[in-house]
Amino acid sequence: AATAMTHWGSDRAANYVRLVFSNEPVERLRGVGERVHHSLGT
Structure with a gap:
């Protein structure tokens, strides 16, 4: 799952996405x- 980092500490947190894959x-x-690079266009 991809989860936005909004309100996770610093003001820059909203610029990040957390990937949760512990049970995959x-x-x-x-x-x-x-797949991540493709999604970001990098």
């Missing part, structure tokens, strides 16, 4: 970096 199977995590 390894197969589901494969390629997550590529």
